[in-house]
Amino acid sequence: RKEVEQDPGPFNVPEGATVAFNCTYSNSASQSFFWYRQDCRKEPKLLMSVYSSGNEDGRFTAQLNRASQYISLLIRDSKLSDSATYLCVVLPLLGGYNKLIFGAGTRLAVHP
Amino acid sequence: GAVVSQHPSRVICKSGTSVKIECRSLDFQATTMFWYRQFPKQSLMLMATSNEGSKATYEQGVEKDKFLINHASLTLSTLTVTSAHPEDSSFYICSARDRQTGTSNYGYTFGSGTRLTVV
Numbered sequence: 189r190k191e192v193e194q195d196p197g198p199f200n201v202p203e204g205a206t207v208a209f210n211c212t213y214s215n216s217a218s219q220s221f222f223w224y225r226q227d228c229r230k231e232p233k234l235l236m237s238v239y240s241s242g243n244e245d246g247r248f249t250a251q252l253n254r255a256s257q258y259i260s261l262l263i264r265d266s267k268l269s270d271s272a273t274y275l276c277v278v279l280p281l282l283g284g285y286n287k288l289i290f291g292a293g294t295r296l297a298v299h300p
Numbered sequence: 301g302a303v304v305s306q307h308p309s310r311v312i313c314k315s316g317t318s319v320k321i322e323c324r325s326l327d328f329q330a331t332t333m334f335w336y337r338q339f340p341k342q343s344l345m346l347m348a349t350s351n352e353g354s355k356a357t358y359e360q361g362v363e364k365d366k367f368l369i370n371h372a373s374l375t376l377s378t379l380t381v382t383s384a385h386p387e388d389s390s391f392y393i394c395s396a397r398d399r400q401t402g403t404s405n406y407g408y409t410f411g412s413g414t415r416l417t418v419v
Contacts, residue, residue: 196341231393231410232344275343287334288395288408292343 189214192291194276200297205266209294211259211276220279221252223261225272226293232275235261266298302328304396306411313384313418321379321414323394330396333377334408335369338391350377384418391415 194211201207221238236243238250238259249262259276276291303326313319323333332351336344350356350371358364368380377396381388394411
């Protein structure tokens with residue numbers, strides 16, 4: 189079983205749509221969670237951290253359910269510029285150093 | 301904000317040759333450098349972790365003699381792909397961890413990646 193699993197998509201949505209991505213992780217001891225965005229042939233960039241209480245940043249809302257080991261990202265009022273791959277990222281607690289564990293990503297294509 | 305400069309951004313080399321990729325932290329000290337590889341439509345896979353002044357720790361299945369990592373200073377880490385073969389063609393990305401980890405993502409900053417094509 190993969191440590192972080194995501195629906196690969198692609199999600200093809202019109203501008204203005206609301207779209208939700210889901211992610212599950214296998215290590216119940218994981219400490220921190222993030223959503224990254226990756227454009228084609230570019231490095232991943234942090235979109236937002238994910239907290240148990242849920243958090244919102246403009247049109248983006250992230251939620252964490254530790255009991256179900258489930259993370260979600262909601263994008264409202266999609267823009268063409270939102271087209272990218274969204275990576276679910278988990279930071280386990282490991283000894284002397286921490287390494288980010290990436291999901292394979294969910295592709296989003298927003299069309300006019 | 302923190303910046304990691306990665307070079308080259310793209311390289312094409314002949315099979316059997318070696319390629320060196322550099323990552324420099326420009327305005328902070330990188331205590332730890334992570335090296336990832338990403339194949340098309342797949343996730344970033346951690347290859348190795350290096351701490352300044354010590355030997356790198358390689359993930360299972362990654363050949364340490366093939367992927368040489370040097371982290372001689374707090375601002376520079378290099379990955380050398382030795383005797384490259386076509387199957388080594390991939391997107392390689394470094395990520396540096398800042399000494400000061402008070403940032404929102406615990407101080408991880410990514411380089412812009414290197415696209416390696418071995419012909």
